[in-house]
Amino acid sequence: MITNIQGTFTLHNGVQMPYLGLGVYLSEEGKEVEQAVHWALETGYRNIDTASFYGNEAGVGRAVRHSGLPREEVFVTSKVWNSDQGYDTTLQAFERSMALLGLDVMDLYLVHWPVAGKYKDTWRALETLYEQGKVRAIGISNFLRHQLEDLLEGARIRPMVNQMEFHPYLVQQDLLDFCKSQQIQYQAWSPLMQGNVFQLPELKRIAGTYGKSIAQLVLRWNLQKGVATIPKSSKETRIRSNADLFDFEISQGDMAAIDALDRHQRFGPDPDIFDF
Numbered sequence: 001m002i003t004n005i006q007g008t009f010t011l012h013n014g015v016q017m018p019y020l021g022l023g024v025y026l027s028e029e030g031k032e033v034e035q036a037v038h039w040a041l042e043t044g045y046r047n048i049d050t051a052s053f054y055g056n057e058a059g060v061g062r063a064v065r066h067s068g069l070p071r072e073e074v075f076v077t078s079k080v081w082n083s084d085q086g087y088d089t090t091l092q093a094f095e096r097s098m099a100l101l102g103l104d105v106m107d108l109y110l111v112h113w114p115v116a117g118k119y120k121d122t123w124r125a126l127e128t129l130y131e132q133g134k135v136r137a138i139g140i141s142n143f144l145r146h147q148l149e150d151l152l153e154g155a156r157i158r159p160m161v162n163q164m165e166f167h168p169y170l171v172q173q174d175l176l177d178f179c180k181s182q183q184i185q186y187q188a189w190s191p192l193m194q195g196n197v198f199q200l201p202e203l204k205r206i207a208g209t210y211g212k213s214i215a216q217l218v219l220r221w222n223l224q225k226g227v228a229t230i231p232k233s234s235k236e237t238r239i240r241s242n243a244d245l246f247d248f249e250i251s252q253g254d255m256a257a258i259d260a261l262d263r264h265q266r267f268g269p270d271p272d273i274f275d276f
């Protein structure tokens with residue numbers, strides 16, 4: 001049930017993850033990211049998605065710490081970058097992220113990309129951090145089914161989250177179903193197709209029938225599909241309006257109509273052929 005801005009999906013270890021979060025990729029370190037996080041928390045968002053690669057963990061941490069909210073009410077995600085993958089280097093990268101964030105515990109730590117030959121050692125490091133209680137949940141990002149199955153073979157702890165590119169042009173329903181069968185929570189990155197979602201007439205038409213914006217429709221479609229989502233904006237009005245999606249319900253027919261827009265088209269890199 002999708003009920004309110006602070007509603008959660010329950011991860012397989014029992015941790016409650018707010019299903020709507022703010023993405024901060026390309027939000028500039030310093031004032032820009034701090035303000036974005038401030039506006040999001042003020043609006044009621046309780047989930048912030050950063051990464052060491054984004055270079056803005058310090059600003060995110062400052063905004064969370066200065067929000068006046070109890071620490072346990074804000075869910076903070078970061079990710080280990082590709083060049084830091086491996087067991088020891090991941091442990092070190094995690095400590096650097098924590099120092100920048102200025103937090104005692106991280107809520108979710110992800111393997112950012114499935115770097116071949118490295119991701120299993122990286123995963124062992126995440127298992128260690130989880131067992132040490134330094135992070136409340138661990139997961140992966142950009143793992144296709146074959147990479148996920150390979151990881152699961154040697155894993156002691158099943159990932160709690162898989163964060164993937166997901167939007168009306170890239171549904172990957174098979175992968176979504178597989179993650180669900182493994183109790184791995186799917187989370188959408190680039191849910192607004194990096195801004196391209198606003199060009200689609202069919203979405204404009206459907207959104208109009210509910211009196212909602214395209215962003216609100218698409219984000220609500222994510223949540224009704226059981227997919228957590230982290231739209232990015234650093235503008236106050238957009239941060240606020242993107243979260244105004246708890247006063248309508250998309251019909252089954254319209255859910256199917258949005259699913260049918262799928263073209264298996266990526267706006268980001270392909271997890272099978274990325275080279276960074």
Ligand code: NAD
Pocket residue numbers: 022023024025026049050112141142163164188189190191192193194195198215230231232233234238241242268
């Ligand atoms: P997005 O789909 O969230 O789109 C963001 C773009 O849409 C921005 O240009 C923003 O200004 C614009 N926008 C947002 N709301 C709008 C509105 N209401 N009206 C008009 N324009 C609007 O793209 P994203 O930033 O790529 O993805 C979201 C988040 O996902 C990132 O910030 C990051 O946290 C995460 N992410 C993760 C990975 C990964 O590999 N794990 C990759 C990319 C992004």
